[in-house]
Amino acid sequence: MPGQSFNELLENVHLRLKDPAPQMNFDVIVIGMGSMGSSACYYLAKQGFKVLGLEQFDIPHSYGSHTGQSRLIRKAYGEDTRYVPLLQKAYKNWKELEEETGEQVYFQTGLAYFGSRENPFFETIRQSAQDYDIQLNQLTSEESKKQFPQFNLPDGHQKLFEPDAGFLTSERCILLYIRQALSKGAVIRTNEKVTDWRYAQGMVNVKTTAGNYSAKKLIITTGAWAGKTVPEWSDLFRVTRQVLAWVEPKNPESFRLGSLPCWYMEENGFDFYGFPMLEQEIFGGPAGLKVALHYPGMKVSDPDQVDRHTGSSDEKVLIDFLEKYLPGSYSRTVELKTCLYTYSPDENFVIDHLPGFDGNVIFSGGFSGHGFKFASAVGELLAEMAESGKTSPAAAFLAGNRFK
Template structure:
């Protein structure tokens, strides 16, 4: 039997893959999107209602042009899908003076002429009375930051891609793939064998199964998020409270204004690495991480330190330098991948979808991808 044929197959219809499906389908290509689980599942990296988008970027100024494009695309995609995906609340970096986070975010603002304000402890307490920060903490306020409605964003990308003819098959994982002699690919699933000119691999925590070269540099880790009862919800409304990353002695924690849930959402510790095999079915957050989150609330955001309402765990992949890897598979340029976004990738997904579409069509993305090459781990 002849394999059903597509221009591009996308393996993984999560944050990055759903965006790739949309950007490929809108170019008129025949697209097949395959995913291991059902749409809206809570086994990967993208569930839990929201993800922070920051333009001020302590992880490196080179991310700013891509996040600016992502910001633009989130607004456009939301409009096209009739859903509000981008919520601009402002973003706050909160850290001890001299520790690096605020200084590096400031540098990214200066490098890219982003509007910003440096705040001292008194400014923070006056403008955002929910925080009780240690002496010596300073802040960087950037009004363009906010959050993306992460689950809605995947629905929006899938719906738009389908409206342009993309075929989306959930619950049908890619079992394996191979390059073909004519420069295309063959993909095998339990449902059959498909062929395509190009393959986009966006399988998140499972990516090393499809790209064995990632097995060494990429680690998958467990992360916790929780929603907690607030005593004073008026302090945490979207119109008065921003998204933030708070560095304290217990670790780095990140939080959101109230959104579609009565509780205050806090996650972390951001850089705490608890290894986890994504094949393990249990997504319960680790008691250690939950205890750290509760301690953070009690000490630094006491009005949100009420009883937990929802606790969730999820998995994400991390690279040694915590930068992304976006590249072609070694020896198979017809297969490109993006993942390993080290816990800060969602905000970029709209732009990474476009980058993956460029890589698998023209081969010329609009951004310099050298900082994200796989080669940096292969020396």
């Protein structure tokens, strides 16, 4: 279990973020202290770089892609087998963060996958498991009923269970990376938005709402704001508004951490997923059973102008699903939250040096709806790219020039 309550950790980090030293020159500047940027700052500070992290809001916050308490982590990857080496690195690095901080961030609940026979996602899950020797259990209907009595499953569905999967405490992970980066000498400035950056004569100059800074290298990890930070790529990324729901079950005991695994279920081409109920004090809010639909939501033309209101149409699809497939899981809605996905044209991530800046400007983005679990590996990768000027072979398939 995590050591400090969520509010204690938050207060502790916010105290350390107060009044950062007034320095202007750095080895590396990282824009965006969210999922990837907080991890990059940590690895850069650990490698001895003089690093500045800039965030336009508080850390963490609800306007980007990391809000909502938890994120699934799994290794038998259904999106593409090429992600598995990065995932192996990510698992190792999350464990190292736990060892260094004494805080648990990965909760191994296992992940139950349910879906129709034709679903190609399941084929790739099996392929990843086979290629990389990942434990994946194929369950019969009887086994699945016994193991997961909470679910009322359609007869013909495939049922798989990945034991070494579960969830990460996303906001805690970010806070811990920030806390560790600060303790290793990083300077982190919050509520300071980058308004412009320029590269000239081997130096990067960054202008914010509060000042000007310079560095030898720049790392851009601005999530849904990628198109605004790299104007040349303003048309490359597509941002969508997603909705997460927390509900109070009729029978909470069956749905708590320890009783319910993380789960994913495809129904008629729509992918629903969810988590066990977590204690708000430890994990941060909201309280309740979390459920969401992994499907591109409404397109957002400007991440600064998102409709954050949630209404009955956002809620209905999730409640209908719960009432049909998880009997007893719904008595009332506790909270709905919006969150942003950022897609590249082929929906894979982009991790690369930006062309035209002598290898001194590094970009990571397009993490869509499945990037968080990689943050521990991506942060290290970005720090290595800043040091060596080279891209790791494990991330070669994510190079930006594939869109030329």
